[in-house]
Amino acid sequence: MNNSEKDKNLLFQIFGNESHNEEEKKYEKLGVKFNPFPRSGTSNINSGDFYNAYLVPIDSGAEKELNQFIGHSLTANVLDSDDKFISATVVGDYGSGKTQFLMYARYLLNIIESSSERQERPYVIYIDNPGLNLLEFIGSIISKIGEENLKKYLWENIIHRIKINPNLKSRLTPFSVRENLLFQENIDPFADDNIVSYKKFLDSFVKYIPSTTQRKKFDVEFKSILTTILENETKDTVVAHYFYEFISGDYGINKTWEALTSGTLKQLNGKEASIIKYVVKLVKKQGFTDFFILVDEFEDITEGRLTKTQIDNYVYNLRTLLDEQREWCLIFSMTPLALKKLKSVSPPLADRISSRTILLQNLNKEQACSIVRNYINMAGKPNSILPFTEAGIEHLKDKVEGNVRRFLKVAFALVEKAATNFVSFDDRINREFVENNLISIEEE
Structure with a gap:
């Protein structure tokens, strides 16, 4: 048997006689285009807004509380416009759907940000690892912003600060003068086409510096200007130094992105408030409110x-x-036991982050039908639970004791079995089908 025949044999063992086109048609008898349920029962944190738009919280009370929280968080603080702080905690057992709830919250905030009818422009970050210490927590936030984005935000702010400050601008002017010009004019580093990116801005200087000695002078002067700006804005020389180290790689020195995002810069312990305050400031300079x-x-x-x-x-x-950083809004998720422990360890912190508590409970019959309807809608059948029946959904809910994660995981497997075994468009995932297949599914 040659390699080609071996490959075909392996494919037959995996897929049988089904071709790729037949695989696409396997769900037709169920009335859906694909299996919409998550095979692991857990949410995909990388899923887009198209996906999350279908997954409206099945608990109408929790949905209402989320809507109210977002509305209140975006309401201007008349007494202190810089004080944006508000926090909520989503509480639910393992597998209760906390992650998907946060994904839906992110979707709502993205809708607001992109709406032409609203002035608010919220910037939203999701993190699934709070770290082992506060510096790692801050590092996770910076990591989600992204290296290139943060670099871009820093450089745009720095270039703007130099441009509007005659003293700083004059210190760089000698390095933009080109010698021995006959038919070419001097480059203006602050011309609009040179400040569209930090790379073009830097090139307008270093590309035309004629000697190594002159380049060294430029590096010294430019470093002095950068650190002056960063120290003025962060109000902290240590924090300013590390932001300088991060961006200085763009003209030949080094950068500290990995250390910043991993929380391993022990010199920054105790500087977390200064770091996040400056990061939030940079983000808001991009037009976010x-x-x-x-x-x-x-x-x-x-x-x-x-x-x-x-x-x-x-x-x-x-x-x-x-207490120190009041320019952000937070939503935490945790189990009831974790919140109870937090209240015993630090009642003040628990009060700060759970002033609003959104409780996610196990599924009841109506909610189980709603969650199936949401997913089936995603697969191309609006406002329907078919191929499931209400009795089948209720039996599945009872068998998994209302746990959302287990419910979705088994629902995925039931759809797969139905796609393979159903012979008629009238076949249904009913109570009997659930009962007959549940044991084999949970053993897989």
């Missing part, structure tokens, strides 16, 4: 990953950070 952080899996902090001393340090530092 509000800064949202969605923090998933916060139970990791209190449920076994950290020692008691680490927990104490983390919650104390986070409480201090929330």
Whole structure:
């Protein structure tokens, strides 16, 4: 048997006689275009707004609380416009749908940001790892902004500061004068076409510096200007130094992105408020009005990953950070046990982050039907639960004890089995079908 025949044999073992086109048609008898349920039962945090738009919270009370929270968070603080702080905590057992709830919150904020009918432009970040200490938490936030984006925001701000400051601008002027010109004019580094990107701005200087000695003078002068701007804006020389190190790689020195995002720069311990305050400031200079952080899996902090001393340090530092940094809005998710432990470890922090609590409970019959309807709608059949029946959905809900994750995982497997076994368009995933297939599914 040659390699080609071996390959065909392996494909037959996996797919049988089905061709790729037949695979696409496998769900037709179910009345759907594809299997919309997540095979793992968990949300895909990288899914786009098209996907999340279908997954409206099945608990109308929780949905209402989320809408109210977002509305209140985007309402201007008349007494102090810089004080944007507001926080909520989504509480639910493992597998209760907390991650998908945060994905829907992100979708709503993105809708607001892109709406031409609203003035608010919220910037939203989702993180699923709060880290082992506060510096790692801040690093996760910076990482989600992205290296190139943060670099771009920093450079745009720096170039703007130089351009509007005659003193700083004059210090760079000698390096933009080209010698021995006959038919060419001097380059204006601050011309519109040279400040469209930091790379063009830097090139307008370094590309025409004639000697190594002159280049060294430029590096010294430019570093002095950068650190002056960063120190003025961060109000902290240590923080300014590391932001300088991060961007200085763009003209030949080095950068510290990995260290910034991993939280390994121990010199920045205690500087978290200064870092995040400057990052939020840079983001808002891009036209965003509000800064949202969605923090998933916060139970990791209190449920076994950290020692008691680490927990104490983390919650104390986070409480201090929330007192100092008031220009953001946060939504945390955690289990009821984690919130209970947090209240025992640090009542002040628990009060700050859970002033609004959104409780996600196990599925009831109506909610189970709603979640099936949401997913089936995504697969091309509006306002329908078919091929499921209400009795089949209720039986599945009872068997998984209302746990959303298990419910969705089994629903995916049931659709796959139905696609293989159904012979008629009238076949249904009813109580009997669920009962007959549940044991084999859970053993897989």
